[in-house]
Amino acid sequence: MTATPTPRVTIKDVAARAGVSKGAVSLAFNRKPGLSEATRDRIFRAARELGWAPSPTARTLAGSRVDVVGLAVCRPARLLGLEPFYMEFISGVESVLVERSCSLLLRLVRSPEEEVGLMESWWRGRQIGGSILVDFRAGDPRPAVAERLGLPAVAVGHPSLTGGLTSVWTDDATAVTEAVRYLAALGHRRIARVGGAAALGHTSIRTTAFDEAVRGLEPAARAWQVATDFSGDAGARATRSLLAAGRGERPTAIVYDNDIMAVAGLSVAAEMGLRVPDDVSLLAWDDSQLCRLTHPTLSAMSHDVHGFGAEVARTLFGLITGGGPGSHPVPTPVLTPRGSTAPP
Amino acid sequence: MTATPTPRVTIKDVAARAGVSKGAVSLAFNRKPGLSEATRDRIFRAARELGWAPSPTARTLAGSRVDVVGLAVCRPARLLGLEPFYMEFISGVESVLVERSCSLLLRLVRSPEEEVGLMESWWRGRQIGGSILVDFRAGDPRPAVAERLGLPAVAVGHPSLTGGLTSVWTDDATAVTEAVRYLAALGHRRIARVGGAAALGHTSIRTTAFDEAVRGLEPAARAWQVATDFSGDAGARATRSLLAAGRGERPTAIVYDNDIMAVAGLSVAAEMGLRVPDDVSLLAWDDSQLCRLTHPTLSAMSHDVHGFGAEVARTLFGLITGGGPGSHPVPTPVLTPRGSTAPP
DNA sequence: GCCTCCTACTGAACCGGTAAAGTCTCTATT
DNA sequence: AATAGAGACTTTACCGGTTCAGTAGGAGGC
Missing domain, CATH: 1.10.260 (434 Repressor (Amino-terminal Domain))
Structure with missing residues (x-):
C-alpha cells in the first residue's frame, strides 16, 4: 500500500x-x-x-507500548459465521479494549501450526502487545511458544489444558454434571450428549464429566456420547442416529455442546415425528438468542459470553501491565429451563 | 503495555x-x-x-505501506453474534488479506459518529492502509470523510447510497423482485415482508422494490411491510402481529430480511398453530446454514457471503494500489426453494 | 556570597526500517 | 587513453515518537 x-x-x-x-x-x-x-x-x-x-506506530517503534492485542481463531469459516459464541465473545473483548483505546487484530487461521507462526511473527514484529488464545487441545504447543517468546497471553480454557498460562475458564465439568442432574431429576435415565470437536480440550473435559455424572446416577443410567465438528449438519446427523433406535431403546434426553446443534436436533426430532419435549428432551449450550427463537424454546446451559470476553481482556491487561500469572474462573454456566425439556 | x-x-x-x-x-x-x-x-x-x-511498524513509519485494513461495525453486540452474515463476511475478507499478509483491524462501534472518528484517527495515525465501510444510511457522512482524508475505502452497498465511493454491492432490488415473483407464481397474493433496520440504505432499497414488485402483480396483490432491528425477537414480534389477523385477512407469505428473523417467524407460526408452508410460506434472506437446520427447512434468497467479503477485499486492494474508483456488483442473491414455501 | 540541590526543560541518540543521493568499479565507446 | 555510463552497493537523511543525559535558573543553607 x-x-x-x-x-x-x-x-x-x-x-x-x-x-x-x-x-x-x-x-x-x-x-x-x-x-x-x-x-x-x-x-x-x-x-x-x-x-x-x-502516532501509535511511532510510539511502538520507539519502544514503548503496543496498543493492539491479537486473536487468532482456528475454525472453518463457515462454522464460525454460525457460532454465535465468537462474535459475542469478541464484542466482550472489544468492550474492554475500547476503554484502553486498544484494538483487536483478528485472524482466521487454518491450523494450530499456522497460529503458532502467526503469534510468533506478530510478536516479533511488535504488532501485538499480547494475545488471546482459544480452543486448546491436548498437548497444545502454544503455552510453550508464548513462554519462549515472553508473549503475554491469556488462555481461554481450563488450567489443566493451558500449560501454566494465565487462563480464564468456565467450569465445564460442573456445568455438565448439573445438566445431567437436572435431566435425571426430571426422570431421564437414557441421556445422550452431542459433543463438540473431539480434539478440543474442553470437549474432552465435558465428555469425562458426562461419563461420570451419568455413572453416578441411580437407577443405572445409560449414556451415549457423539463427537461432532460443532456444525449444525453434524448435530443433525448425530441426533438422527441417536434417535433412530426403537422407542424403549433410544435416549429420552440429549445434551448439545452448542446452540446450533441443538436447533438442528430440534428439527431432526420434528422430521422423525418425535415431539419435543414429550418424546425427547433437548438441552442446548451457550444460550444465544437462538434458543428463544425456536418452537419449542430450547432449555440451555446459559453463559454470559460477552462478560466472559470482557474478563479475558481485563486479565490480559493485567498480565501486560505486570500482573502475575493466574487462573481466573468465571461463573459456571447455569441452567435455564425452557420448553424443550420435560419428564420423559 | x-x-x-x-x-x-x-x-x-x-x-x-x-x-x-x-x-x-x-x-x-x-x-x-x-x-x-x-x-x-x-x-x-x-x-x-x-x-x-x-518489522511492519518500522516500515509503516518509514512511510511505505500499511499492511492493515480497518473494519468498524456499528450494530449492537448481541445482534452481531447472531448474524451469521458478519463472521462469514469477515472470513471472506480475511481469505484475501492473508494472501497479501495483511491483517484486519476490527472494531465494534456504537454510532456512526464514533465510526467516523475512528476512521479518522486510524488513518491519521497510519494504523490502516484502507478501510471497509458497511451499513450505509441515507446521507451517510462517511463518503465525505473518506474523500477529505484521502482514505482508500470500499463501501459495501448500492452506489446510490455510497456517495461516489468505490462500492461492492448486490442487487437487492432485483432479488426482492425475484422473491416476490416466486411467491406470486406459487399463487400468493397477500405477501408481507419483515425488513431490517429502517435507517439502513439497503433496507429502504428493498422496501421500495418490494412495494413496486407487489404493485405490479395481477390480480391485485396486497403487501405489508414491517421494519425491525434484525433481531430474532423483533422478527418474532413482527410475525406475530402479521399473522394475528383472521384467515382470509392475514398474509399467506412472508419474506424476511435475514435468517434469524425467518427462524423466529417459523417458531411463531408453530406457536400460533399455523402450519408452514400450508398455512403460511416463509422466505429467508442470506441463507446461512441455519436455513437447512429448521423443520421445515427454510427457502431463502441465497448469497455467497464469503465470496462477497473476498470481492470487497480484492476491490480494496485494487484501490490502494492505485486503481480508480468503480462499482463492483456481485451476483444477485438467488432463490433456493426449500420446505417453507408452497402454494397458499 | 558561594555552593548545592531541585525543578523544568532541552538536545541528541535511538527504535527499525525506507529512499534518495552518492561512491566505486568495471565495461563499452570514441 | 580518456570518458561516459551502467551496475552494485553504501551513506545518509528521514519517519514520529521516547528516553536519558545534560543544563539553566532559582531557592535554600551556611
Whole structure:
C-alpha cells in the first residue's frame, strides 16, 4: 500500500506551537513528571488546536507500548459465521479494549501450526502487545511458544489444558454434571450428549464429566456420547442416529455442546415425528438468542459470553501491565429451563 | 503495555551476517532492482537463518505501506453474534488479506459518529492502509470523510447510497423482485415482508422494490411491510402481529430480511398453530446454514457471503494500489426453494 | 556570597526500517 | 587513453515518537 500526501501534523508542530521541545510534548502526553502545570496546559491546548494525537506506530517503534492485542481463531469459516459464541465473545473483548483505546487484530487461521507462526511473527514484529488464545487441545504447543517468546497471553480454557498460562475458564465439568442432574431429576435415565470437536480440550473435559455424572446416577443410567465438528449438519446427523433406535431403546434426553446443534436436533426430532419435549428432551449450550427463537424454546446451559470476553481482556491487561500469572474462573454456566425439556 | 526484553533481530543483524549494508537488505526484501542475484541470495539466506522478517511498524513509519485494513461495525453486540452474515463476511475478507499478509483491524462501534472518528484517527495515525465501510444510511457522512482524508475505502452497498465511493454491492432490488415473483407464481397474493433496520440504505432499497414488485402483480396483490432491528425477537414480534389477523385477512407469505428473523417467524407460526408452508410460506434472506437446520427447512434468497467479503477485499486492494474508483456488483442473491414455501 | 540541590526543560541518540543521493568499479565507446 | 555510463552497493537523511543525559535558573543553607 502506498502513502498518500496527506499533510500530517506531528509532535514537532505541537511542540513549536506550544513553544517547547518535542521531549516536553512527549512528557505531557505520557503523564510523566517534570513539567509545570502551565506548560502542560499549553501543550495540551496546542495539541487540541492542531487536532494532534501521538502516532501509535511511532510510539511502538520507539519502544514503548503496543496498543493492539491479537486473536487468532482456528475454525472453518463457515462454522464460525454460525457460532454465535465468537462474535459475542469478541464484542466482550472489544468492550474492554475500547476503554484502553486498544484494538483487536483478528485472524482466521487454518491450523494450530499456522497460529503458532502467526503469534510468533506478530510478536516479533511488535504488532501485538499480547494475545488471546482459544480452543486448546491436548498437548497444545502454544503455552510453550508464548513462554519462549515472553508473549503475554491469556488462555481461554481450563488450567489443566493451558500449560501454566494465565487462563480464564468456565467450569465445564460442573456445568455438565448439573445438566445431567437436572435431566435425571426430571426422570431421564437414557441421556445422550452431542459433543463438540473431539480434539478440543474442553470437549474432552465435558465428555469425562458426562461419563461420570451419568455413572453416578441411580437407577443405572445409560449414556451415549457423539463427537461432532460443532456444525449444525453434524448435530443433525448425530441426533438422527441417536434417535433412530426403537422407542424403549433410544435416549429420552440429549445434551448439545452448542446452540446450533441443538436447533438442528430440534428439527431432526420434528422430521422423525418425535415431539419435543414429550418424546425427547433437548438441552442446548451457550444460550444465544437462538434458543428463544425456536418452537419449542430450547432449555440451555446459559453463559454470559460477552462478560466472559470482557474478563479475558481485563486479565490480559493485567498480565501486560505486570500482573502475575493466574487462573481466573468465571461463573459456571447455569441452567435455564425452557420448553424443550420435560419428564420423559 | 510495556516492552519485554526479548532479544530482537533487526535488519542490521541480517545486513551484518550477509556482509552488506542495511540498504541492501531493504532493497532485497522489497524486490527492487540494483542487487546482484548472488547478493540477494546471501541476504535471504542470512534472513532465514536469523529468522528475520521486516518489522511492519518500522516500515509503516518509514512511510511505505500499511499492511492493515480497518473494519468498524456499528450494530449492537448481541445482534452481531447472531448474524451469521458478519463472521462469514469477515472470513471472506480475511481469505484475501492473508494472501497479501495483511491483517484486519476490527472494531465494534456504537454510532456512526464514533465510526467516523475512528476512521479518522486510524488513518491519521497510519494504523490502516484502507478501510471497509458497511451499513450505509441515507446521507451517510462517511463518503465525505473518506474523500477529505484521502482514505482508500470500499463501501459495501448500492452506489446510490455510497456517495461516489468505490462500492461492492448486490442487487437487492432485483432479488426482492425475484422473491416476490416466486411467491406470486406459487399463487400468493397477500405477501408481507419483515425488513431490517429502517435507517439502513439497503433496507429502504428493498422496501421500495418490494412495494413496486407487489404493485405490479395481477390480480391485485396486497403487501405489508414491517421494519425491525434484525433481531430474532423483533422478527418474532413482527410475525406475530402479521399473522394475528383472521384467515382470509392475514398474509399467506412472508419474506424476511435475514435468517434469524425467518427462524423466529417459523417458531411463531408453530406457536400460533399455523402450519408452514400450508398455512403460511416463509422466505429467508442470506441463507446461512441455519436455513437447512429448521423443520421445515427454510427457502431463502441465497448469497455467497464469503465470496462477497473476498470481492470487497480484492476491490480494496485494487484501490490502494492505485486503481480508480468503480462499482463492483456481485451476483444477485438467488432463490433456493426449500420446505417453507408452497402454494397458499 | 558561594555552593548545592531541585525543578523544568532541552538536545541528541535511538527504535527499525525506507529512499534518495552518492561512491566505486568495471565495461563499452570514441 | 580518456570518458561516459551502467551496475552494485553504501551513506545518509528521514519517519514520529521516547528516553536519558545534560543544563539553566532559582531557592535554600551556611
